[in-house]
Amino acid sequence: MKRKAVSLFMAIAVGAALLAGCGNSGAGQATGGTAAEEPAKEEAAAESQAAEAPAGESEVLEFYHGYYHEESEWPAAKVMRDIYDEFAAAHADGPVTFKPIPVENRAxxxxxxxxxxxxxxxxxxxxxxPQAAISQGLVLDLKPYIDENGLQDAVGINYTQNDVDGHIYTVHDQLESRGMWYNAAVLESVGVKMEDIKTWEDFGAAMDKVRAAGGENYGYVAGQGSLMMLNAMMAESEEGRNLLASELTEDTIRSEVFADAFKRAAAMDQANGSGHTTEDLGNLMDDFNKKGMVAALFNGVWNASGIDAGLAESIRPSLFPGDVAIASAGGGISISSGMSEAKTELALEFLAYMVSPEVQEKIFTGVQANPCNKTVDLQALAQEGEDPIVMKLAEACSQVNSAGTVVIGVSYTWGGDVGNAIINALMECAVSGTDIDARFEQLQQELIALIA
Amino acid sequence: MEKKKRAGGLGWRRKGFILAFLAPTLTAFAIFYLYPIVTVIFTSFCKWDYTNIKTPQFWGWDELWDNYQYIFQTYPYFWEALRNSSAWALLGAVVQVPVATLIALAFSRKIKGVRTIRNIYIIPNMISTAAMGMIFLQLYSPLYGVVNPVIRLFNKGFDENILLLKGPAFWAMTCAYIFFTGTTTLLILGNIMAVPEDVREAAVLDGADGLKQDWYITLPMIKGTLKTVSVLAATSGFLLYNEVYFLTKGAAGTYSISYVIRELAITSPRTQFGRANTVAVVQILAGMVIIVLINGLYSISWKKKKEGCR
Incomplete structure (x- = not known):
């Protein structure tokens, strides 16, 4: 009898534990884990919160963003979080509250x-x-709102680059603007003035001189950066620009322009050496920004904030040879199409807030990124603050914004997997003795297969 | 008759209790393992990408093998990934387990200071594989790492990035994970410690001491654990992902099956879930093959050993 009772009690306990485990996700979230660590739990908690909210209580508009970093790790992240928090505070008492959620794995x-x-x-x-989200109609078309409210200049390049058959599904509040950064001191030590580098041939010749001088200094950080080089080389011709702006096709893969750009970039990478090649620029960035031992770096305008104070004089921004810049609006604020009217209204208000001149100025001075709003006077802002980093950033942004040719980054139009395949092929070509023609043929096969 | 009836009734109650206790586990297994596996297998026969993400569409009997055909015949990285992952699985079983066993045997000796050494040995194993990837990235750096200077002792003027050389890159990645045997060592060590002392004493009386005792007494007594850790080491080798992501991103012929799945499902703008799941089916099957092979190998080798002893 006693055994029976104990067994029965245990069975009930196990069953109860199971039920408690199933129904407790929301409560568990409230006590443990940060939003950055447990986004899925956050989401489940918020969903259940919304579902359980009694009638009359405010709805919650969730906003996922990637600025999860500690302030000490990346101060810009704190600036962005503050911007979001200000918007949340302004709507704390409204019918819909705004809840920013920092996460590491947005994708x-x-x-x-x-x-x-x-x-x-x-x-x-x-x-x-994701195209899958668009094809299912899960994302709100922002174009009508932008047009009705005259936000075309405020969203800037997003208006054209993110136009998908007359619809705009995303607006990035800051642009991914890329160009060159030169260390004028390293170049001058081998008799080259950065102003004289006007073509890729000039660039190659300058790098040859840096190499010939020997010592610790080297030409440039290849690998991830080489994709930008190929991107900029293709932008030199009308045909190349058209290919960059459209989806990758077999014709593009077999085009002369693509082949020429790849082979030129690969030849330069091979001369530069595989020792200076990395799939992640960040791995060798300090060689340029802190140690001053690299002549050139392909990077975004945001590189301004990483430059060591002692090198601020010699490190300067420039466009890619041929007066080319790469500026991609890329993915930014995207809104669900399946929300209540009140939530949608607040989401659109948030979009307008993020591209407003006030916030855009903060993005420029605090985040040190190129704001999307065309109406913001970057030079004036830089001079107001007199911060040398901001002034350098303003110089870089102004160069990109006024470049003779501005093209989108290939990864945005051709896809991240294609971008990776090209980077890998270029990196392998950096090894001395690699047959560039053979590797290019292999890459062509890979790309044709990837888009199949 | 009454006794029989009572026994039968008790049997049903007992069965009921067994079922009640098994139910949570079975439910969890069905929800978290069986359902995903069945979904993965089913959707590998479906067109499932950005065009129909909400509703995977069965290819139909005529085009049943479409995804498999693409993965086996067209996708450029599949065979390379399968070859690498299989090699890492094999190396996990034939290198990692013997290394861990030797270390565990050494740690089982009653020598002064062995506990401290054991604790020190475990420390690197607490570092995440992602962080380990970053550490090895520095070790292999042609500019600052320690590997290139060692190579230069034999090959003057060597200044290439070892992670970009086909062949060496594979071995460089292997070294980044294979010697981190902490968990495996602990499992084996726990079992070695559980070998009864009187058995050891009897072996000593029979003249089996030191390595002889390890070979004829200890290892046969922990063969079950060795089999288990071999399966674990082989499957974790087969599933290698972080090292690929942090060291090469697949360059120089270092794609792995797990990396390829992410490329198809997440990195590709075409969100190719159907094709990714096709690779996942191969991964599941390969995992099963690994388990069967290791079980088979162990039963054959121990049978032979037993026969040899007779």
Missing amino acids: EIVSAQVAGGNFPDVVDVDTAV
Whole structure:
């Protein structure tokens, strides 16, 4: 009898534990883990909160973003969080409250939700809005709102680059603007003035001189940066620019322009040496920004904030040879199409807030990024603050914004997998003795297969 | 008759209790393992990408093998990934487990200071594989790492990035994970410690001491654990992902099966879930093959050993 009672008690306990485990996700979230660590739990908690909210209580508009970093790790992240928090505070008492959620894995969150036929309320997407989300009608078309409210200049390049058949599904509040950074001192030590580098041949010749001088200094950081080189080389011709702006096709892969750009970039990388090649620029960035031992770096305007004070005089921004800049709006604020009217209204208000001159000025001075709003006078802002980093950033942004040729980054139009394949091929070509023609043929086969 | 009836009734009650206790586990297994596996297998026969992400569409009997055909015949990195992952699985079983066993045997000796050494040995194993990837990235750096200077002792003027050389890159990645045997060592060590002392004493009386005792007594007594850790080492080798992501991103012929799945499902703007799941089916099957092979190999080798002893 006693055994029976104990067994019965244990069975009930196990059953109760199981039920408690199933029904406790929201409560568990409230006590443990940060939003950055446990986005799925956050989401589940918020969903249950919204679902359980009694009538009359405010709705919650969730906003996923990628600024999860500690202030000490990346001060710009704190600036962005403050911008979001200000908006949240301004709507704390409204019918819909705004809840920014910092996460590390936006791409995975969006991908998982889209796979389930959902989309986050608002998300600052990582690279681009998945086509799967667009094809399912999960994302709100922002174009009517932009047009009705005259925000064309405020969203800047987003208006054209993110136009998908007359619809705009995402607006990035800051642009990914890329160009060259030169160390004038390293170049001058081998008798080259950075102003004289006007073509890729000039660039190659300058790098040859740096190499010939020997010592610790080297030409440039290849690998991830080499994709930008190929990107900029293709932008030199009308045909190349058209190919960059459209989806990757077999014709593009077999085009002369693509072959020429790849082979020129690969030849330069091989001369530069595989020792100076990395799939992540960050791995060798200090060689340029802190140690001053690299002549050139392909990077975004944001590189201004990483330059060591002692090298501020000699490190200067420039465009790619041929007066070319790469500026991609890329993925930014995207809004779910399946929300209540009140939530949608607040989400659109948030969009207008993010591209407003006030916020855009903060993005420029605090985040040190190129703001999307065309009406912001960057030079004037830089001179107001007199911060040398901001002034350098303003110089870089102004150069990109007024470049003779501005093209989009290939990864945005051709896809991240294609971008990776090209980077890998270029990196392998950096090894001395690699047959560039053979590797290019192999790359062509890979790309044709990838788009199949 | 009454006794029989009572026994039968008790049997049903007992069965009921067993079922009640198994139910949570079975439910969790069905939800978290069986359902995803069945979904992965089913959707590998579906067109499932950005065009129909909400509703995977069965290819139909005529085009049943479409995804498999693409993965096996067209996708450029599949065979390379399968070859690498299989090699890492094999190396996990034939290198990692013997290394861990030797270390565990050494740690099982009653020598002064062995506990401290054991604790020190475990420390690197607490570092995440991602952080380990970053550490090895520095070690292999042609500019600052320690590997290139060592190579230069034999090959003067060598200044290439070892992670970009086909062949060496594979081995460089292997070294980044294979010697981190902490968990495996602990599992084996725990079992070695559980070998009864009287068995050891009897072996000593029979003249089996030191290595002889390890070979004829200890290892046969922990063969079950060795089999388990071999399966674990092989499957974790087969699933290698972080090292690929942090060291090469697949350059120089270093794609792995797990990396390829992410490329198809997440990195590709075409969100190719169907094709990614096709690779996942191969991964599941390969995992099963690994388990069967290791079980088979262990039963054959121990049978032979037993026969040899007779």
